[in-house]
Amino acid sequence: MILAAIDIGSNAVRLQVSRPITYDGITIFKKLQYIRFPLRLGTDVFENRQIGDQKFREFITLMHAFKAMIDLYQVDEYYACATSAMREAENGNALLQAVKASCGLDINIISGDLEAELINRVIAFNLQQDEQYLHIDVGGGSTELTLYHGGQKVVSNSFPIGTVRLLKKSEHAGTWDEMLQWIMNHKGKEVPLTAIGTGGNIRKLYELTNKEKGKYIGLKKLEEELEILKNMNYDQRVVNLQLNEDRADVIIPASEIYITIMKKAGAKKIMVPDVGLKDGIISFLYDKNTLEK
Structure with a gap:
């Protein structure tokens, strides 16, 4: 197959x-x-x-x-x-x-809901049963958030906040407040929360901040990397960091989205599995074909 x-x-x-x-x-x-x-x-x-x-x-x-x-x-x-x-x-x-x-x-x-559902198919394999997670998927036009507790999805939502949208300054007034309030309304207070990040930008940030193999980026390290990126111009990010031209501009707003959400959720670190929407689609197609047979 x-x-x-x-x-x-x-x-x-x-x-x-x-x-x-x-x-x-x-x-x-x-x-x-x-x-x-x-x-x-x-x-x-x-x-x-x-x-x-x-x-x-x-x-x-x-x-x-x-x-x-x-x-x-x-x-x-x-x-x-x-x-x-x-x-x-x-x-x-x-x-x-x-x-x-x-x-x-x-x-x-x-x-946006189906987008989050497809990505979540491949996120569940990374979860521990006794932990609370907030999955953050940042794209060019939207951010999908999903809360997990006890290894199960609790609630999810899609917000029109994305890297390209922020570059074009076309986000809707009040959308940030709506997203951050959603986080406060749904995250549990009794269990510490770990963030899970998907999207090309968080994977690139992981590469920039980790010289050795691992699963996480600490919030402090992420904030330090954002300051480094901000202190470089576009050409320096392309040449010195070897970023793709379409990554060198959006990586800053992406970093700001992840950091803002993590702070609001109280997450001190973010897990970065190497999966995304395309992997969720493949998983969906596989299950569809094997279950039909």
Whole structure:
């Protein structure tokens, strides 16, 4: 069985092709292909509510390339989903219809709740039964928060706060207050809370702050890294830290989102598992196919 996931985010678009391998009762997902393309649909959408003509054409070209990879790998099933930018784009459905007519690729615009649910499928493996966790997934257009207690999901919500949105200064008034109040309303006070971070920026922050393998970044270390990033200009972040050009600007607002949430939740450290929406999609497809059989 070969499965594929397409994650159409506000900052980048990703394709992952994986083969499930089961041995001795344990299933792993062997990554056969991974492509990340920095299309940044949110730049257009969060400013003009539309995907502009140039990105409209580029997106169709990119989907042709992804469809060709899916065909070359003889993928048994794929799932393509679009998140915050496509949800808000007034011409989002028109673009997806154009892709379908052009190369036959089916794309689903998913809600923030479903986005969180798919990611949570691969987060649960990292949880200890006696701890409380707040999962923070920061994207280009939205932040998904999920609270876990006793190894089980308690509550989740999606907020229109994201890295590209903050760069464009297009977040809605009061949204920060709403998100922080949500945290205070739902986090338990009797058990210490550990944050779990997903998204490309927190993984890059993990690489920058950890010279040895481990699972966590301390809040203090994260704050120190943010100050280092702020004291470097864009070109220095690209050259000195070897950040991708589409990472070098959004990593600062991403850091601010993670730090602000952790402080409000009282989390002193954040776990950084190497999983994301694409992995949740692969897990969903695998369960769907194995349960059907």
